[in-house]
Amino acid sequence: LYVSPFYVAVDHGKKSVILSIRGTLSLQNILTDLIVEPEKIPCSRSQMGDEWFAHKGMLRTAMSLKNILETKNILTEAFNKCPANERSNYQLIIVGHSLGAGAAAILAILLRETYPNLFCYAYSPPGATLSHDATKYAEDFILSVVIGKDMIA
Numbered sequence: 144l145y146v147s148p149f150y151v152a153v154d155h156g157k158k159s160v161i162l163s164i165r166g167t168l169s170l171q172n173i174l175t176d177l178i179v180e181p182e183k184i185p186c187s188r189s190q191m192g193d194e195w196f197a198h199k200g201m202l203r204t205a206m207s208l209k210n211i212l213e214t215k216n217i218l219t220e221a222f223n224k225c226p227a228n229e230r231s232n233y234q235l236i237i238v239g240h241s242l243g244a245g246a247a248a249i250l251a252i253l254l255r256e257t258y259p260n261l262f263c264y265a266y267s268p269p270g271a272t273l274s275h276d277a278t279k280y281a282e283d284f285i286l287s288v289v290i291g292k293d294m295i296a
Contacts, residue, residue, distance in 0.1 A: 144171055144174055144175050144178075144200075144203070145175060145200070145203040145204045145206075145207045146171070146204065146207055147164050147165055147166075147172065147175075147204050147208065147239075147242060147243055147246055148164075148165045149162060149163060149164045149165065149208060149243075150162075150163045151163075151217055151218065151221050152221075153221055153224045153225060153233075155225070155226075158225075158229065158232050158233045158234065159233060159234050159235070159236045160218065160221045160222055160225070160233055160234070160235050160236070161236045161237075161238065162212075162218070162235065162236070162237045162238070162247075162250075163238050163239065163243075164208065164237070164238070164239035164243035164244075164246050164247045164250075165239070165240070165242075165243050166239065166240040166241030166242050166243040166244065166267075167241045167242040167243075172242050174200075175200040175201070175203070175204055175242060176200060176242055176269070177200065178198075178199045178200030178203070179198055179199065179200065179271060180199050181196035181197065181198070181199065181271075181274065182196060182197060182198075182199040182202050182203075183195065183196055184196065184197050184202060184249065184252060184253070184277060185206070185253075186252065186253065186256075187256060194274060194275075194276045195252075195273075195274060195276055195277040195280070196273070196274040196277065197245075197249050197272060197273050197274070197277065198245055198249075198269060198271050198272050198273075200242075201242065201245035201246050201249055201269070201272055202249050204242065204245075204246040204249075205245075205246045205247075205249035205250040205253060206253070208246060208250055209250060209253050209254065218235065218258075234260050234261065234262060235254070235258040235260075235261040235262075236261070236262055236263075236264070237250055237251050237254075237261060237262070237263040237264075238263070238264045238265075238266070239263075239264075239265060239266065239268075240266040240267055241266075241267055241268070241269070242269075244265035244266050244267055244268035244269075244272075244287070245265070245268045245269050245272040247263050247264075247265050247268075248263055248265045248268055248272055248273060248281065248285050248287070249272065249273070250263075251263035251281065251284060251285055252273075252277065252280070252281055255284065261284060262284050262285075262286070263281075263284060263285040263286070264286050264288065265285055265286065265287045265288065266288050266290075267288070267289055267290065268287055
């Protein structure tokens with residue numbers, strides 16, 4: 144549980160480091176989707192509101208991804224592939240679909256302090272991913288895309 148495959152790429156043309164998170168595919172992913180109770184988002188107090196909650200399964204997935212990214216220095220290594228004189232112009236882009244979209248949105252909140260110019264594209268995230276206050280905070284750096292009458296999103 145609480146693990147979703149991801150891929151990190153560097154796009155020099157767009158000056159972006161892209162983190163893509165896969166959506167629901169396995170039985171374990173489905174179980175993660177079903178752990179829907181709200182859980183408080185663990186952020187630093189400088190950006191944290193008292194009423195910030197997220198879908199527990201997706202929050203735990205985002206925290207697991209953050210731990211992997213940090214302990215293996217994956218994002219640092221990706222940014223180190225950018226030309227040194229242009230590195231500060233590169234932007235972290237986080238993208239995901241379904242479970243990956245929920246995890247991407249929460250991960251964007253968790254990484255916002257480290258990467259203040261990051262942006263997240265969340266394709267068909269479940270409707271209960273973030274509480275209202277967390278959604279209001281994130282509306283400037285997370286774009287949620289829902290196609291048609293998606294009953295989950």
